[in-house]
Each structure stands twice: as C-alpha cells, then as structure tokens.
Amino acid sequence: MKQKIILLVALLAGLAAFILSKQYIENFKAEYQKQFNTISVIVAARDLVPGTKITRDDIGMKDVFAKGITGRVFKPDEAAELIGKKTLFMIHKLTPINWNDVDMPYRGLSGLSGMITRGDRAIAFAVDAVSAVSGHVKPNDHVDIIGTFSFPGQGKGPSGSGPAETVTLTILQDVTILATGKNTGRRGLEMEMTERFGGEQYNSVTVAVTPREAEMLIFASSKGKLALALRNREDVSVEKQLGNVDFQQLEKNFNVLNAERQQRLHPPLFGQPSAPPPAALPGPATLPSPSTPKPAPVAVPGPPAKP
Numbered sequence: 001m002k003q004k005i006i007l008l009v010a011l012l013a014g015l016a017a018f019i020l021s022k023q024y025i026e027n028f029k030a031e032y033q034k035q036f037n038t039i040s041v042i043v044a045a046r047d048l049v050p051g052t053k054i055t056r057d058d059i060g061m062k063d064v065f066a067k068g069i070t071g072r073v074f075k076p077d078e079a080a081e082l083i084g085k086k087t088l089f090m091i092h093k094l095t096p097i098n099w100n101d102v103d104m105p106y107r108g109l110s111g112l113s114g115m116i117t118r119g120d121r122a123i124a125f126a127v128d129a130v131s132a133v134s135g136h137v138k139p140n141d142h143v144d145i146i147g148t149f150s151f152p153g154q155g156k157g158p159s160g161s162g163p164a165e166t167v168t169l170t171i172l173q174d175v176t177i178l179a180t181g182k183n184t185g186r187r188g189l190e191m192e193m194t195e196r197f198g199g200e201q202y203n204s205v206t207v208a209v210t211p212r213e214a215e216m217l218i219f220a221s222s223k224g225k226l227a228l229a230l231r232n233r234e235d236v237s238v239e240k241q242l243g244n245v246d247f248q249q250l251e252k253n254f255n256v257l258n259a260e261r262q263q264r265l266h267p268p269l270f271g272q273p274s275a276p277p278p279a280a281l282p283g284p285a286t287l288p289s290p291s292t293p294k295p296a297p298v299a300v301p302g303p304p305a306k307p
Contacts, residue, residue, distance in 0.1 A: 042074035149224035
C-alpha cells in the first residue's frame with residue numbers, strides 16, 4: 001500500500017512538473033514573439049538630405065523588429081502619401097521614415113482639423129459593417145457614396161401622389177475618408193498590433209467634402225441609408241452616365257448589365273469572332289497585246305533618168 005501511495009505521488013509530481021514546464025514554454029514563446037515580432041515599414045532607399053522631394057525611387061520596404069521602432073512609421077499602404085513630400089531632417093539609407101521626418105500637410109498632432117484641405121469640410125455619418133464594405137474602409141481610402149431613399153410616387157390619387165417609391169443613386173464619387181470612428185490613420189505602433197489581432201470597430205465615417213456637398217450629404221443621411229463603394233486608391237475616374245435605379249430600371253436593365261459584365265470579363269466567349277480578312281486572290285494575268293506587223297515600205301520609183 002505504501003508503495004502505491006509513493007507511486008501515485010510520483011505520478012502527480014511528474015504531471016505537475018509537465019504542466020508547469022508546458023506553461024513556462026508557452027510563456028517564453030509568447031515573450032519571444034513579442035520581442036522579436038517583425039512588421040513591414042517604409043525605409044529610405046538612399047541617404048536623403050533635408051529638403052529632398054521624395055520620389056518612388058527614394059523609398060523601399062523592409063521588415064524590422066517591432067520592439068525597435070519608435071515614432072510614427074509609414075506602413076506600405078501609406079507609401080503613396082510620401083511621394084512628392086519634402087524631408088525635414090537627414091534620413092539615412094534603410095532607416096524607417098517617420099511622419100515627423102517629412103513635411104506633410106498634416107502631422108496628426110493638431111487633431112482632425114489639421115487634416116482638412118482648405119475649402120473643404122469634414123462631416124460624419126453613420127455606417128454599419130455592411131455599408132462600410134465589412135469594415136475594410138480605412139482612413140485615406142477613396143469611396144463613392146451611394147444612397148437609397150423612398151420618394152413619393154406619382155400615382156393618381158386625391159393628393160396627386162401614390163405610394164412611396166424606393167430609389168438608389170450615387171450621390172458623390174471619389175470622396176476621401178478622413179477617419180473611421182476616431183481613427184484618423186495617424187496612429188503609432190501600438191495601433192498596429194491592435195489592428196493586426198483585433199481589428200477596428202466603428203459605426204461612423206468622416207469624409208472631406210465641399211460646403212455644398214456637405215449640405216447634400218447631411219440631408220441625404222437624414223432621409224435614407226448611405227453605403228460606401230470602395231475604390232482603388234489610384235482610380236480617380238468619374239462615371240458620367242449614372243442614373244437612378246428603381247424597380248422598373250432594375251427589371252429593365254439587369255439582363256443588359258449582366259451581358260455587358262460577361263462581355264467585359266470574358267470577351268472571347270461573347271464577342272463575335274472577327275472574320276478573317278479575305279485572302280488576296282491574284283488578279284487576271286495581264287497578257288501582252290498582240291503586235292500588228294507593220295507593212296513593209298513600198299519602194300516608190302523615182303523619176304526616169306534623162307538620156
């Protein structure tokens with residue numbers, strides 16, 4: 001009996017040692033990853049003296065240890081904002097570029113007002129996960145703002161109006177997102193880890209618009225539901241022939257739109273194959289015309305000789 005107790009105690013001690021060892025290894029692994037985790041940042045591709053106007057050839061990307069980064073570094077998706085800006089300080093080759101190193105129109109230190117271009121206004125309106133492209137809309141992105149409203153119908157009745165009619169239309173195109181919730185995009189390294197593991201939750205976006213556009217957006221947000229269509233950052237095109245979409249337009253045009261979409265995505269399947277150019281057939285051979293033999297000259301007798 002005594003031997004069984006000793007064996008049981010030994011097994012329990014071994015199990016406790018195993019659990020403690022596993023916990024120690026997990027803690028060590030987490031601490032190691034925390035210390036040596038790497039992130040991608042924008043660095044100088046060469047030595048940049050103060051006053052250098054940055055071009056794409058002046059910057060590059062490098063993986064660095066997160067623990068060794070100080071200040072507000074530029075991430076790869078923010079590289080476009082560096083182009084054309086001037087350096088304020090000496091930036092050595094392969095050194096991460098901070099927001100404070102360049103002459104940005106705003107530094108993120110003066111609040112949202114420092115981010116607004118002169119003549120524009122910043123307004124916010126409510127969004128949800130669906131209308132904000134599942135939360136993928138971020139500060140500095142460009143979007144189209146689309147609204148869905150219920151307009152009075154045009155039916156014949158005592159009041160001259162029929163039942164409400166639902167209409168969807170694009171209100172503004174190529175609008176810059178200044179902030180999502182309270183995030184203006186000028187965040188430090190601590191926000192990098194939060195976004196990587198938890199993501200950002202927000203229920204409003206702030207956009208930069210003109211005063212007249214601000215009035216229209218505020219009115220539209222109070223009368224209907226607004227949604228965002230995310231654009232490529234380099235796409236500044238504007239569609240000029242957009243119309244309102246109602247049930248009648250949807251029923252009339254969805255087949256046409258689907259056909260156009262398939263033709264655009266798969267032109268060989270839907271485009272008429274171009275007929276091969278007709279083979280060049282040789283023309284009729286040009287035969288030399290038969291030459292008519294000229295008659296031999298007739299000898300004309302001269303005058304008779306005198307005796």
